[in-house]
Amino acid sequence: MYIKTALWGAAAAVTLAPMAMADGHEARGRDGEVKIIYWQAPSILNPFLSGGTKDVESASLVIEPLARFNETGELVPWLVDEIPTVANGGVSEDLTSITWKITPGIVWSDGTAFTSADAKFTYEYCTHPEGGCAQVTKFEGVSSVETPDALTVVVNFEKPTPYPYGPFVGGESPIIQAAQFADCMGAKAPECTEQNFNPIGTGPFVVEEFRTNDVITMVANENYREPGKPAFGKLTFKGGGDATAAGRAVMETGEFDYAWNLQLAPDVIAQMEAGGKGTPVAGFGPLVERIMLNNTNPDPALGPDERSVIKPHPFLGDPAVYKAMSMAIDRPLLVEIGYGKAGKVTCNWVPAPAAFNSTSMTCDVQDIAGANAMLDAAGIVDTDGDGVREKDGVPLKVLYQTSTNAVRQDFQALIKQWWSEIGIEAELRNLDASVFFGGDPGSPDTFQKFYADVEMYANTFNGTDPQAYLGNGLCDKAPSPASQWQGENISRFCMPEYDALHAKLATTAGIDERAEIGKALNDMIVQNGGMIPLVHRGRLSAHANSLGGVKLNVWDSEIWNAADWYRIKTN
Template sequence: MKKFTTFLTGTAAVLALGAASAQAERGSDGHLNILYWQAVSILNPFLSGGTKDVEGASMVIEPLAKYDEAGNMVPALVDEIPTVENGGVSEDLKSITWKITEGLLWSDGTPFTANDVAFTAEYCMHPDGGCQQIAKFTDVESVEVVDDLTVKVNFSVPKPFPYGPFVGAESPIIQKAQFENCTGPRAPECTEQNFGPHGTGAFRVTEFRANDVVSFEANPHFRDAAKPAFATATLKGGGDAASAARSILETGEFDYAWNLQVEPEILNQMAAAGRGVVVSSFGTSVERLELNWTDPSPDKGAIRSTIEAGPHPFLSDPAVRKALSISIDRELLVEAGYGASGQATCNILPAPELYASTAVNWCLEYDVEEANRLLDEAGWERGGDGIRAKDGVRLSILYQTSTNSVRQATQALVKDMWQQIGIETELRNIDAAVFFGGDPASPDTFQKFYADVEMYTNNFPGTDPERYMAGWLCSDIPSPANGWLGANMPRFCSEEYDALVGQMAETAELEARGELAKKMNDILSNEGALIPLIHRGDVSAHSVTLEGVRMNSWDSELWNVADWTRAQ
């Protein structure tokens, strides 16, 4: 257990952002209990892509701008969003200049300056750092400190959407003074900094227990002297989605519970107790199957599930990949596990509407007969046990995901569906804190992908998908060389895809950007890099006594925790 001691050095009343607070004074509403059943492992989102880690960190460290519940960009540590119209973005689209709000302080009482912003870029862009959010800094040439309150980001090419760095919960600012000795290969070694970062957010860390609980107190230097309403907060981890829902809706022991992936009929029964409210919103979350394009066999040793291991023994066959997709009854998965909070999809990029393709809807046609025909034609013959094989290779899949009742039910249904086409499936579930934890020493992370197929959901902050779609670049494949921190889980590599990513980075016109994103989406689905299943609505719940929650699918769900209050 790591204990952090904090010191109160006086409260600075600085320029308040947003609406005036309803509470009389900071801390007047006592304690806030938050439950993320996938426990937080680290409070540095640059070292973890796990949503629970990013959102836990968002209570402490902030970006220059956030996204609100409608997907609009809103100022956080600045007075306005830079644009071409207001002079903040250059006419040639090769730079963006941010003007920091005057008087901001870190939670240790020291001034927040442009030097911290520039250092954050240096930290993430370090060639040996393995930064999980490096895609946010694509094409950044330099980050220039103009003065203490002005920072200029220079790009090597025109950036029609220059809001990758320092926008959204995945790209917050870290304090230079705290992290300057933690760059490059030293980054993961700085336990105290990674577990207890100084921040500008509404809270600061008092105690951190990895994969268990984080304790917070109100940041005495927060920019609004009347916020947050809560004097202390706890972010508890552990359990599962069903027990998390119960803790809000039935027992009332927590104030907010995240990611309630629970069967809809069970959730409705719990909500009938009247202690809590279920809240949901649709963003870009897609429950998908990632197919491993490399060989995950244990006999490959240290290079298993890497490009060096060679192609997958049977998922390298496009007939197998397509058969796997069309033999899944997605509507049944929706009905069994999601109800109104799920929609069958063939898109990895289902929203906003501008980017949603209709060209890959072939996968919605549940067709076992066609799947069997494809496999027969490709030479995969059934053996005496009904399992197909070719050239001594059996169609036997290790299918892994995180531990969750809906996910295990989905696994069981998919296993039965694949059995109908002669594919054997071994199911494996891993504790979510481990699966999404990003520990480079663990063999069980979704980045290591020591399996044939894995299932999970992720999304991206904001409404522009450029950085998200760049996650399937050849250069973003996880490997020992980058600490297993890349986002390209399938190990998919396509020159055509990479070229489209580069083209989108140079395209300003919105409709044209939409067409490029659709093409990338279609390549991923048609090639079978992944198999989209369900467009998921985000579902959480909060106590009937908790006010101010604005459910957000475009940023951290805790994005406006400074505005949460207790009903009187």
């Protein structure tokens, strides 16, 4: 069920000139500085307070989970000795608990011991009833976390749980230090600026300075568990700008070593690669560009705590409307102009792994005439001749927002035109990606608050089982003032049948059975107005030809193995 990452390009012939230590290991920090650029700048280094990929991945350099997924999607030990299973006794025979054994000797970057108490605290932090945790679905179905001793973590589930690898697994579910975050529980969590910007971790790097939405400087963690790692003594993580500038900075000018998420047209990537300084790397995981449909009312006339909370939306809940909006879109053209070989048409929220990719829907042919006929048949017509249809007297006018990016603005312009051809008027809005994906509960411009009718973005999930990801469609996972506007049910979709089926998934064993339920959940949310999937996107990034050890990972944090990166010495 794993999809292997495809890497394109080759580095120059090299020789290595390692610096040796007395114990035989190469010296930590021997290769100087490595420079990473994410054109979506990190806003926080606490992934529990942000659903933004740029925040999760920058934090992964510092804080880590017990286990994670490698570049092929295989679950691998990280801060533990082995992956618990029924066969080795780590998962109970009745599937109601999983026991993790922490590797002895691991310490936090401040030199204190990393223990099971930190894992238990992390669970309590994320599930606090007065808090808002962006990753709370990772703990769905957990009844308690026990700590029989300092190196043993026991996660207990309310029911038999055939897939117990949600809590403390992957870059979205790391462990934070109990001592550092002790005073940051519940509603206080967003107020802990020092902790959220400078987390103490077990990872290869330590935060030296964090300038929100700008740059992070890190230094090698002198207490990192692997001798001689990381090879780089300093890491600069630059945020902001745009994908074009990021790609050029690696492949043309050589100013940076790694550029993330080069959401650019294929011909632009080819021109950059010709610069000779860097190599693009790509692979297909579950990343989907889609349009989220607001199931609530974002009317500015409502109060700030009522917008995107009160249901229903004036017209987006009508199947004729959202189905017509989907039918009007020419997805093959979007793929061609936006991604080329790094994109595929998809009708699904979860297009990968292949076992979970539903084949029950088709959407690869644009049908303007059919969309118009569907709206006519529903009685949603233009009564005043202004070119805009009305439903129950409300004009079909939508505010369509997304992050600032050349490909996304191209998509917006095309979709606006197609929707106008079926009598739907779209006002376009684009927001700085660092703000849009930032998760600041005080900002009106985050994708979680969703103060618009429709919004477009892409995200993905860690690992090869989408149970927790599909949990983002549960009724109680909708962002609201009560959750500090955290939560990943962005469309505020709510369907009791969906919740019940997801509960069945959580207790179902066997990949075939799980896949069938997963596909049914996918179809349910798409066919009932949760979202309009557009493009199954490949992850495309680039690294300097002088940067060795890079293994693009589409199943976890993209920079999951930065501890293994090193500088290639050319002849």
